[in-house]
Amino acid sequence: MTRISHQWDDADVCEMDILDHSFLNDLVPFTKTFSYDGEHQLNNLLDSEFSERTAYFLLRSGKKSIESIIKSVETYSISSFDITEGLILFKLSFRTHAAAVHEINLLIIEKLLPMGLDKAIQGFPRPRITGKESTRGKEPDYSWCPTRTPRSSAHVKTRMPTVALEVAVTEDDKKLNSDVRYWLSPNDGNANLCLTLRINPINNEIRMESWARKDNNDNKQRARIDRTQVIYVHSTQEGRPIVTGDLPFRIPFESLMLRPIDAQTAAEQDIIFSQADLEEAARSIWIAEEEEEE
Numbered sequence: 604m605t606r607i608s609h610q611w612d613d614a615d616v617c618e619m620d621i622l623d624h625s626f627l628n629d630l631v632p633f634t635k636t637f638s639y640d641g642e643h644q645l646n647n648l649l650d651s652e653f654s655e656r657t658a659y660f661l662l663r664s665g666k667k668s669i670e671s672i673i674k675s676v677e678t679y680s681i682s683s684f685d686i687t688e689g690l691i692l693f694k695l696s697f698r699t700h701a702a703a704v705h706e707i708n709l710l711i712i713e714k715l716l717p718m719g720l721d722k723a724i725q726g727f728p729r730p731r732i733t734g735k736e737s738t739r740g741k742e743p744d745y746s747w748c749p750t751r752t753p754r755s756s757a758h759v760k761t762r763m764p765t766v767a768l769e770v771a772v773t774e775d776d777k778k779l780n781s782d783v784r785y786w787l788s789p790n791d792g793n794a795n796l797c798l799t800l801r802i803n804p805i806n807n808e809i810r811m812e813s814w815a816r817k818d819n820n821d822n823k824q825r826a827r828i829d830r831t832q833v834i835y836v837h838s839t840q841e842g843r844p845i846v847t848g849d850l851p852f853r854i855p856f857e858s859l860m861l862r863p864i865d866a867q868t869a870a871e872q873d874i875i876f877s878q879a880d881l882e883e884a885a886r887s888i889w890i891a892e893e894e895e896e897e
Contacts, residue, residue, distance in 0.1 A: 630661060638664070639672075647735065651777070658695060683742070702888050703891075711747065717870055719873065724859065744770045748766075767798070838885075846882060
C-alpha cells in the first residue's frame with residue numbers, strides 16, 4: 604500500500620481557470636493518496652482515516668476497479684471520481700457540515716415561499732453528477748434546479764444542478780477550488796452558480812462565497828471563474844456573530860430558475876440573504892459544532 608502525504612497552506616484564490624484537463628490529479632501532491640489493494644484494504648482505510656477525522660483522501664486504481672467501486676453507492680462515501688486519471692476521492696461529513704447544508708437549503712426555500720415558488724425547485728442532497736463523457740463525476744453537498752426546465756433554456760440536461768453548494772469544515776481551499784471548477788465547467792457540472800461555505804471550527808469563523816463562470820468571447824476554452832461575492836461571519840467573545848463583506852448575499856433569480864424574473868409578478872426577485880439571516884444560520888452551525896465536540 605502506497606501512501607503519499609503532504610501539507611499545504613490555505614490560498615485565497617478569487618479567480619481560476621476552469622477548462623484545465625486535470626481534476627482530482629491536482630490534489631495528489633497535497634493530500635493523502637493510497638494505491639487500491641482490494642475491498643478489505645479500502646474498508647480499513649475508511650475506518651482508520653475517518654476515525655482520525657481525516658477530511659478526505661484519494662484512492663488510486665485502475666479503470667475496472669474504479670468502475671466497480673463507484674457502483675457501490677450505498678457502501679462507500681464517494682465525493683468525486685475520475686476514471687481517466689484513475690482517482691477516487693472519499694470525503695467525511697461532520698455534524699457541522701450537515702447543519703450548514705441544512706441552513707442554506709432552509710434559507711432558499713424560505714425566500715421562495717413569498718414568491719409562490721417553493722415547489723418550483725427541487726433540492727438534491729448528494730446526487731452523483733457525471734460530466735459529458737461520463738468518465739468523471741462528483742456529488743455536491745447539496746444542489747438545486749427548477750422542477751421543470753423552461754423550454755427557452757439552453758440548459759440541455761434535465762435534473763442537472765443550476766446552483767451547487769459545497770461545504771468545507773476541515774478541507775483546504777485547494778480542495779474547495781477543485782469543487783468549484785467542476786461545478787462551473789460546461790463539460791462537467793455545468794451549473795450557473797456554485798456556493799461555498801468554509802467553516803473554521805477552531806475560531807468559529809465562516810466564509811461564504813459565490814462563484815460564477817465568466818466566458819471569454821474570444822476564446823471559449825479560456826473561460827474563467829470569478830468569485831462574485833464573499834461574506835465573513837466572525838464570533839465575538841460573547842458568541843455574537845459579526846457579519847462583514849458583500850452584504851446582502853444574493854443568488855440571482857435567473858441563475859437558479861433558468862428564466863428571467865416575471866415583470867408581471869411583483870413577488871419575484873433575487874434570492875437575498877440578509878445580515879440577520881446569516882447571523883441566525885451561523886448560530887445554528889456553531890451549535891452543531893459544539894455538540895459534535897462533546
